[in-house]
Amino acid sequence: MEKTLLSRAQSGVEAFDATPYYKPVSVGEAEAAIAVLLRYIGEDPTREGLVETPARFIRACGHHFAGYAQDPLRILATTFSESAGYAGMILLRDIRFEAFCEHHLAPIIGKAHVAYMPNDRVVGLSKLARVVDVFAKRLQLQERMTMQIATAIEAALAPRGVAVLIESEHHCMSTRGAYKPGSTMVTSVTTGCFEADGAPRREFFEAVRA
Ligand SMILES: Nc1nc2c(ncn2[C@@H]2O[C@H](COP(=O)(O)OP(=O)(O)OP(=O)(O)O)[C@@H](O)[C@H]2O)c(=O)[nH]1
Numbered sequence: 784m785e786k787t788l789l790s791r792a793q794s795g796v797e798a799f800d801a802t803p804y805y806k807p808v809s810v811g812e813a814e815a816a817i818a819v820l821l822r823y824i825g826e827d828p829t830r831e832g833l834v835e836t837p838a839r840f841i842r843a844c845g846h847h848f849a850g851y852a853q854d855p856l857r858i859l860a861t862t863f864s865e866s867a868g869y870a871g872m873i874l875l876r877d878i879r880f881e882a883f884c885e886h887h888l889a890p891i892i893g894k895a896h897v898a899y900m901p902n903d904r905v906v907g908l909s910k911l912a913r914v915v916d917v918f919a920k921r922l923q924l925q926e927r928m929t930m931q932i933a934t935a936i937e938a939a940l941a942p943r944g945v946a947v948l949i950e951s952e953h954h955c956m957s958t959r960g961a962y963k964p965g966s967t968m969v970t971s972v973t974t975g976c977f978e979a980d981g982a983p984r985r986e987f988f989e990a991v992r993a
């Protein structure tokens with residue numbers, strides 16, 4: 784492929800650096816910070832209903848932000864060559880995800896559609912969904928998440944093309960701020976055979992709109 788996403792500035796670094804950027808803090812310090820936040824909003828973190836809340840919240844963070852410790856290339860490492868020469872589009876549609884926006888820490892809830900045109904190897908279908916979650920379980924900008932998914936698939940499979948489309952509702956826009964519930968953000972990235980106007984591109988966009 785002539786112009787790969789990997790060759791574009793930064794996207795490769797962001798996609799594949801599984802090392803946390805932050806300096807780790809202890810669970811105790813993190814829980815104490817949540818207790819401060821509870822006081823900030825006018826609550827009493829020592830009352831019965833809230834006394835376990837910092838610990839619960841930090842446990843939930845382990846789920847919501849699990850993607851920092853995951854390596855997308857390891858997830859995509861198991862590939863199969865015995866697909867009898869199948870060379871058509873492979874599309875996993877409607878991959879539901881929940882992420883958090885990096886500006887407001889508000890939920891981004893949506894669906895990703897991920898397609899590639901294989902060269903000689905295909906990847907297990909579930910791995911496409913897992914790769915979406917690696918990046919969804921980090922603080923995100925939707926544009927970056929779209930690029931990261933495509934970049935990971937391109938790097939792991941060297942396919943003839945990759946196409947990723949994400950549609951989601953940003954709760955920072957629907958429950959606060961501009962207050963526009965129901966509006967959705969749509970982003971897409973295409974590479975290789977999906978990039979130029981032609982049959983693969985049309986097949987992808989028609990399939991995700993269907
Ligand atoms: N491009 C992009 N913008 C996002 C995404 N998630 C949230 N935003 C926007 O990030 C912007 C942050 O703008 P700021 O002006 O710094 O923050 P704010 O004062 O809270 O803005 P409002 O949301 O307009 O109230 C907002 O316009 C959000 O809608 C995303 O994934 N991509």
Ligand SMILES: [Zn+2]
Binds near residue numbers: 886953955
């Ligand atoms: Zn936001």
